[in-house]
Every structure is written in structure tokens, then in C-alpha cells.
Amino acid sequence: MSIDKKSLQKDSHRFCVAPMMGWTDRHERYFLRLISNRVRLYTEMITPQAILFGDRKRLLDFNFEENPIALQLGGSEVLQMTECARIAEDWGYDEVNINVGCPSDRVQNGYFGACLMKEPELVAKCLEAMDRVVKLPITVKCRIGVDDQVPEEALPDFMEKVANAGCEVFIIHARKAFLKGLSPTQNREVPPLNYALVEEMKERWPKLKIILNGGIETLEHARQHLSKLDGVMLGRTAYKIPWILSIVDNLIFGEPEKCMTRKDVIEMMVNYAATQKSLGVPIKSITRHMLGLFHAEPGAKTWRKFLAEEARSLDAEAEIIRHAYFAVCEAASLKTQGEAA
Numbered sequence: 001m002s003i004d005k006k007s008l009q010k011d012s013h014r015f016c017v018a019p020m021m022g023w024t025d026r027h028e029r030y031f032l033r034l035i036s037n038r039v040r041l042y043t044e045m046i047t048p049q050a051i052l053f054g055d056r057k058r059l060l061d062f063n064f065e066e067n068p069i070a071l072q073l074g075g076s077e078v079l080q081m082t083e084c085a086r087i088a089e090d091w092g093y094d095e096v097n098i099n100v101g102c103p104s105d106r107v108q109n110g111y112f113g114a115c116l117m118k119e120p121e122l123v124a125k126c127l128e129a130m131d132r133v134v135k136l137p138i139t140v141k142c143r144i145g146v147d148d149q150v151p152e153e154a155l156p157d158f159m160e161k162v163a164n165a166g167c168e169v170f171i172i173h174a175r176k177a178f179l180k181g182l183s184p185t186q187n188r189e190v191p192p193l194n195y196a197l198v199e200e201m202k203e204r205w206p207k208l209k210i211i212l213n214g215g216i217e218t219l220e221h222a223r224q225h226l227s228k229l230d231g232v233m234l235g236r237t238a239y240k241i242p243w244i245l246s247i248v249d250n251l252i253f254g255e256p257e258k259c260m261t262r263k264d265v266i267e268m269m270v271n272y273a274a275t276q277k278s279l280g281v282p283i284k285s286i287t288r289h290m291l292g293l294f295h296a297e298p299g300a301k302t303w304r305k306f307l308a309e310e311a312r313s314l315d316a317e318a319e320i321i322r323h324a325y326f327a328v329c330e331a332a333s334l335k336t337q338g339e340a341a
């Protein structure tokens, strides 16, 4: 069967927010989408077993506003991965991404994630089979190597085999993962970053889209990397300082400047939270993602404290988000008065 492949826009992956378990759920993604129209969003990693045998609707449903959005799969069983790619396409996702970066024990036991850096043929097999049945781009998020692999050899070997199977987009977390001895958190901090190697991969395969991930903390850094690579992916910074995304559409994608304020986003989140609450979602599931909205701004502490405390109760209403904003304004004006006095 021949399928017309959806061609990726040139700048489709120019700025991405990383998949993060427990963090990039649909509420977080909705929130981020209000801040930026253009960043590419990723789901948390989901296993094919969960999709095939679990509560599929709960796992896969998303708000249509979230597009462009990629589903990240953690698996290596060819038939299951293929079936999930098909389901993802029907569900309206824009991309399926294969996780070849997670080092946790649970993931290793299931034989997927970072340990697949040692199994490029298996990743290639999955990718080829998935690519055959859907129009969606199938992409890979990987490390530069694991354990005693030599990244300068392991990464190009991995990429060559997977690219030959049809992968055109590689998101590379530019550090090794150690499968024994380091926790997942340490595996995001301890192994040194090697951006130069990722740049070499771009020089070697100029036609592949190479997206850099790991340790990018400012838009200035992002822009520097973008002068050599096709895209950047930010994880923790985007989560902890979400307002950083508010200038991405203009700065990175060249769109006209928006005059949107945090207050505008808060008002939209009040409406969203009210709708979600009526569907049975606790307000805390939404507000927990908003704690960083005032990062490094006057009133940031008041915002965090107010939201954390007031959202705790199951009876909390969406209005508390607006009240938290009023508390921020008050705290900020008291601070200004204090400074002026």
C-alpha cells in the first residue's frame, strides 16, 4: 500500500518542549500552548501495552488546541509499536516519537528506552514497520551512547541504521546514560554534555533534522544552537520557567509580537480549569503545572504558596487561580511601595 507521507514543515521542530513523565500531561500542554502557538509539544512517554490494553482514552485524549503534538512511545515490540502508530494517527497526533533515552530500571526491564542505543537494528525494525503504515513522521529521541559505548562511534552507527530505516528527525539528548549506578535524575545531570558531537552529526548528514536536547537554559543559548542545528528541545527550563515560551513565537519563528500578559493566560486557565473541574478533574491537577508562571518576578513566592495551599482541597474551584493572581498583585505592590519608601 502506498501512503502519501505528510511532509514536515521546514521549521516544524525548531523549538520543542521535551516529553516529561508526570509533567507534560494534557493540562500542562494546554497551559504551554496558551503561552506559545508554535512550540512543538510532546506527551509523557506511554507504553504500547498501556495503549493497547489500558484506558486508551484517558491516555491519549488531548485538547485540539495542543497541536502540533507528538506522542512518545516507550517500547520495542514491533507489532505493538506499529499498532500504536496507527492508533496515534487516528487520534490526531502529528508525530510519533520513539524513546531511546530513558534509563530507569522499569524501562530497562521492559527492554526499551536508553538500552536500545545498543540495539540500533531493533529500533530500525520498529521504525520501518511503523513508518510503513502511517503518514505521520516517526522520530527518535536518543542519547549519545550508554555505559561503555564510545559516543563518537555509537551515535553515528545508531543514526545511520535508524536513518536508513526512514527516520528523518533525531532528537539527541547530548549526554550518555548509565544504565547501572545512576538514577534517572542523575542521568540528566552527571554525564557531561557533548554538543559538539551533535553538531558533527548535522555536518555528516545535513539532510537529517537534528534537534538538540539537554541543558539549554536560556533563549540566547537556544538561538546559538539554532545557528548550527535544526531545532532545540527544552525540558526542565520550559517547565519551571514557562513564561520563557512567551517570546518564542516572535524570537524563534519570526511571528509578529503578541501583547499577551500573564493575566491573559491566567484568565484562560480559569475558564479551562472550570471546564475540567466540571468533568471531575481536581483543580490541583491543573494548578500544579502553573507554579512557575511568575518565576523570578515580584510576588512569585506568594503565587506558588497561594496556589499550592488553596488547590489542595478537592473542593477547590477554578476561581482560586484568579485569587492567586490578586494576591501576587498585592504582594508586588507592597514590595514596590516598600522599595520606594
Ligand SMILES: Cc1cc2nc3c(=O)[nH]c(=O)nc-3n(C[C@H](O)[C@H](O)[C@H](O)COP(=O)(O)O)c2cc1C
Pocket (backbone or CB within 6 Å): 018, 019, 020, 021, 022, 023, 044, 045, 072, 099, 101, 102, 141, 173, 188, 213, 214, 215, 216, 233, 234, 235, 236, 237
Ligand atoms: C520529570 C522528568 C520526566 C521525564 N520524562 C521523560 C520521558 O517520559 N521521556 C523522555 O524521552 N524523556 C524524559 N525526560 C527527559 C527530558 O525529556 C529531557 O531529555 C531531559 O530533561 C534533558 O533536557 P533538559 O536539560 O532541557 O531538561 C524527563 C525529564 C524530567 C525532568
